Structures are given as structure tokens and as C-alpha cells.
Amino acid sequence: MSDDSRPSPTTARAEARTAVVIPAAGRGVRLGPGAPKALRALNGTPMLIHAVRAMAASRAVSLVVVVAPPDGAAEVKSLLDAHALPERTDFLIVPGGAERQDSVKLGLDALPPEYDIVLVHDAARPLVPVDTVDAVIEAVRDGAPAVVPALPLADTVKEVEPASAAGDPEPVVATPERARLRAVQTPQGFDRATLVRAHETVTDNVTDDASMVEQLGLTVVVVPGHEEAFKVTRPLDLVLAEAVLARRRLNDGF
Numbered sequence: 001m002s003d004d005s006r007p008s009p010t011t012a013r014a015e016a017r018t019a020v021v022i023p024a025a026g027r028g029v030r031l032g033p034g035a036p037k038a039l040r041a042l043n044g045t046p047m048l049i050h051a052v053r054a055m056a057a058s059r060a061v062s063l064v065v066v067v068a069p070p071d072g073a074a075e076v077k078s079l080l081d082a083h084a085l086p087e088r089t090d091f092l093i094v095p096g097g098a099e100r101q102d103s104v105k106l107g108l109d110a111l112p113p114e115y116d117i118v119l120v121h122d123a124a125r126p127l128v129p130v131d132t133v134d135a136v137i138e139a140v141r142d143g144a145p146a147v148v149p150a151l152p153l154a155d156t157v158k159e160v161e162p163a164s165a166a167g168d169p170e171p172v173v174a175t176p177e178r179a180r181l182r183a184v185q186t187p188q189g190f191d192r193a194t195l196v197r198a199h200e201t202v203t204d205n206v207t208d209d210a211s212m213v214e215q216l217g218l219t220v221v222v223v224p225g226h227e228e229a230f231k232v233t234r235p236l237d238l239v240l241a242e243a244v245l246a247r248r249r250l251n252d253g254f
């Protein structure tokens with residue numbers, strides 16, 4: 001017997017609630033000595049707070065799970081309490097793990113059952129514009145199991161045979177066709193059940209969540225990324241991030 005009052009799968013996805021997991025437990029070794037990267041300041045405000053605000057700026061996001069440095073959950077709670085954040089958004093804080101993948105899994109494990117769409121967003125990408133966040137959510141709502149924002153590359157990329165010892169030469173093995181390559185950013189968006197299955201199934205070391213979904217044999221959809229969604233990885237990235245914030249302040253007229 002059919003039940004016409006039951007929502008179709010497409011309608012159900014369009015109405016699904018969205019949560020964001022923000023892995024913020026990394027040390028930031030490539031940025032140099034100092035506090036864990038997510039807690040370092042950009043124009044006086046911790047990078048993590050910028051990232052949380054970037055996610056909470058989307059009206060579709062009703063929960064943000066911050067995955068804190070393993071011994072830093074109390075500090076992260078104090079930071080969230082001390083900064084203005086949208087009241088419509090709920091927050092959870094969980095301690096992170098040894099690798100990014102472990103931290104994302106710990107964040108996923110903390111999600112309440114009512115969230116069917118999950119975004120995973122690096123604290124290290126504090127300046128992603130809300131339009132990019134919304135485009136990712138929209139594509140998941142439209143039915144994609146996994147969505148990544150991405151940009152074409154400016155550099156030519158070479159595949160090399162990695163040196164076995166420091167200083168050894170690294171012969172080039174191949175030059176992939178640049179027009180077919182994309183630099184992938186976050187937030188990456190997922191149907192929750194798919195992302196949970198990917199984290200339960202894939203044990204290889206991977207550098208992003210979408211590649212785990214690829215390993216399940218599912219299609220990952222690309223939407224346009226944004227230059228301001230770059231990852232703060234090395235010291236020069238801090239200079240760029242502060243310049244972007246200064247330009248935004250000028251454009252906003254304060």
C-alpha cells in the first residue's frame with residue numbers, strides 16, 4: 001500500500017538538516033612554531049572563529065561540530081563563548097585525533113541523528129565565502145552523495161618518483177593534462193550515511209573525505225570553488241589571509 005503523505009527521497013533531501021564538522025585539531029607544523037594552527041590569530045581573531053563564522057553564515061547550517069586539539073577542548077569552548085556567533089546555530093566541541101581523518105571521524109560520531117547532510121570544513125580555510133558553502137549544500141540537496149568545491153590550476157603539475165633520501169633527484173614520471181586537474185577545497189558536502197560508510201570502510205591514508213567516497217565507487221560532484229577559500233598552510237598564507245580581511249573591511253566600509 002502506498003502512503004502519499006510520505007515525502008519522496010528528493011523532497012526529503014531538500015528538507016534535510018545540515019551540520020558542519022570542522023576539523024581543527026592539527027598542529028600546523030608547516031606554519032612554524034606556535035599554538036595549534038586553528039587557534040592562531042588572523043587580524044586579532046582566532047582562525048577557528050573565522051572558520052566557524054564562515055560556516056554559520058549559511059542559513060542552511062544549524063549545527064557546527066568543532067573538533068578541537070586533543071588537549072584543547074576547554075580552550076575552544078572559551079573561545080566560542082567569547083566571540084559573537086549567530087544564535088540560530090548550535091555548537092558542539094569534541095577532542096580530535098592523531099590524523100585529520102581521525103578527527104573528522106570523531107566529529108561524525110558526535111552528530112545527533114537528525115542531521116542528514118554533513119559538511120566537512122578545514123579550520124585552516126577560514127575565509128571561504130558563504131556562496132561557496134551554499135553551493136555545496138545545494139548540490140547535496142539535489143542528490144549528489146558527495147560534493148567538492150574546486151578551482152582549475154595555475155601551475156603545470158608534474159608527477160615525480162619521490163626521492164628516497166633527502167637531496168636525491170626526483171625524476172619526472174608524467175605531466176598530467178592540466179585542463180583535467182582541479183585543486184580541491186572545503187567545505188566538502190555529503191549525504192551523511194555515505195560519509196559514515198566511507199569512514200567505516202576506507203582505512204587507507206587519504207588527504208580528503210571525498211576521496212573516501214570515491215573509493216566506495218560513488219560519483220563525487222565538483223562545484224566552483226573560490227580563491228578566498230585557500231588553505232592557510234605556510235607563513236605566506238597568513239599574509240594573504242590578513243590582506244583579504246583588510247580588503248573585506250574596506251569594501252564593507254568600516
Ligand SMILES: Nc1ccn([C@@H]2O[C@H](COP(=O)(O)OP(=O)(O)OP(=O)(O)O)[C@@H](O)[C@H]2O)c(=O)n1
Pocket residue numbers: 022023024025026027028029030031037038067096097098099100101103104121122123124125231232233
Ligand atoms: N590530527 C589532525 C590534523 C589536522 N586536522 C585539521 O585538518 C585541517 C587541514 O589540515 P592541515 O591544514 O594539514 O592542518 P595541520 O595538520 O594543522 O597542518 P600541518 O600538516 O602543517 O601540521 C586543519 O583544519 C587541521 O586543524 C585535524 O583536525 N586533526
Ligand SMILES: C[C@](O)(CO)[C@H](O)COP(=O)(O)O
Pocket residue numbers: 100122183184185186207208209231
Ligand atoms: C581537505 C583538503 O583541504 C582538500 O584540499 C586537503 O586535502 C587537506 O590537506 P592537509 O594536508 O591536511 O592540509
